[in-house]
Amino acid sequence: MSSPVFKYPNKISLANIPTPLTPLDRLSEKYGGPRIWLKRDDLTGSTLSGNKVRKLEYVIAEALDTGADSLITCGGLQSNHCRATAMVGAQLGLDVHLLLREGGSSVIDGNLLMDHLAGAKIDRIDRKTYFSSLSKIFKEKQNQLINAGKTPYLIPTGASDEVGIWGYISCVSELIENFQNNHINPDLIVCATGSGGTQAGLTLGASLYNLKAQVLSYAVCDNAEYFASRVKDDVNRCLERYGVNWDVNRLSINTNDSYIGPGYAKGYPELFSTIQEVCRLEGVLLDPVYTGKAFHGLLTDIKLGKFSDLKDVIFIHTGGIFGVFPYRSQFKK
Ligand SMILES: *Cc1c(COP(=O)(O)O)cnc(C)c1O
Numbered sequence: 205m206s207s208p209v210f211k212y213p214n215k216i217s218l219a220n221i222p223t224p225l226t227p228l229d230r231l232s233e234k235y236g237g238p239r240i241w242l243k244r245d246d247l248t249g250s251t252l253s254g255n256k257v258r259k260l261e262y263v264i265a266e267a268l269d270t271g272a273d274s275l276i277t278c279g280g281l282q283s284n285h286c287r288a289t290a291m292v293g294a295q296l297g298l299d300v301h302l303l304l305r306e307g308g309s310s311v312i313d314g315n316l317l318m319d320h321l322a323g324a325k326i327d328r329i330d331r332k333t334y335f336s337s338l339s340k341i342f343k344e345k346q347n348q349l350i351n352a353g354k355t356p357y358l359i360p361t362g363a364s365d366e367v368g369i370w371g372y373i374s375c376v377s378e379l380i381e382n383f384q385n386n387h388i389n390p391d392l393i394v395c396a397t398g399s400g401g402t403q404a405g406l407t408l409g410a411s412l413y414n415l416k417a418q419v420l421s422y423a424v425c426d427n428a429e430y431f432a433s434r435v436k437d438d439v440n441r442c443l444e445r446y447g448v449n450w451d452v453n454r455l456s457i458n459t460n461d462s463y464i465g466p467g468y469a470k471g472y473p474e475l476f477s478t479i480q481e482v483c484r485l486e487g488v489l490l491d492p493v494y495t496g497k498a499f500h501g502l503l504t505d506i507k508l509g510k511f512s513d514l515k516d517v518i519f520i521h522t523g524g525i526f527g528v529f530p531y532r533s534q535f536k537k
Pocket of ligand 1: 254255256284285362364396397398399400401402403491494495522523524525
């Protein structure tokens with residue numbers, strides 16, 4: 205491998221990595237397409253489980269560099285990112301302020317329960333205000349904390365910015381080691397995309413490390429056009445800020461937006477059946493908001509013969525286990 209043209213920024217160690225790569229052979233055989241492998245990023249921690257902790261390793265390092273003693277971030281009521289931030293804050297002795305968007309079940313369950321247990325300070329914001337004035341609400345919270353003598357650091361939705369995406373650039377180097385250990389050279393890496401940071405990091409990483417595999421992301425909210433420009437923006441900011449000499453046009457940004465269903469965090473019967481099937485066949489639990497939708501998309505596309513010429517496909521299991529429980533009534537008994 206030629207030596208990379210970039211240097212990683214500082215990070216702090218929070219995630220339980222490297223995570224394993226495991227084949228799903230019963231499922232692959234049943235669907236008759238490529239061999240499906242899971243990158244087990246649901247195993248990056250117990251309370252820190254999932255993809256957000258890889259991004260937070262870089263983002264919190266920067267927060268600490270700026271002398272921050274408190275963190276402000278935002279998301280849905282059942283946000284995995286907010287839960288991970290709440291847990292990291294408790295672990296490091298930083299105050300955590302969460303701006304949570306109302307919607308879905310308002311029972312204190314799953315991630316929201318964990319936010320409370322970790323002592324995060326929570327503002328619940330109605331959807332209309334959230335969508336129209338989020339940056340204003342961030343500013344107000346920031347000023348309020350500064351006036352109280354605190355030094356807050358703002359983390360954007362999903363920790364998806366030019367700092368956070370380093371978490372998934374570095375995941376690509378980990379994947380290369382997984383591939384070598386398993387003697388495979390996969391054609392495709394699949395993940396769910398929501399705030400776009402995982403997709404941006406993997407897509408940039410695949411290009412920087414000159415992988416054969418393309419990255420394909422299944423959208424759980426916005427359309428493919430949105431993610432194409434979002435990923436480009438975040439990557440450009442990253443290249444510029446860290447002085448990486450790379451052309452964004454070398455990236456192949458691929459998004460499938462056909463499996464979102466009725467909307468973000470809204471399920472549909474085939475999705476819940478897929479989650480149950482994967483759990484029964486492989487003992488792996490996917491979530492209805494992110495990984496379940498993306499995996500349902502992948503399996504459906506395999507069934508449609510879309511990937512019949514591929515040998516090995518990698519699915520990044522980005523976590524989300526605590527988000528399963530608020531959907532308990534929608535699974536078949
Ligand atoms: C946030 C999240 C994603 C999406 O990652 P982004 O970087 O926000 O696009 C995927 N899966 C799970 C479980 C998540 O919590």
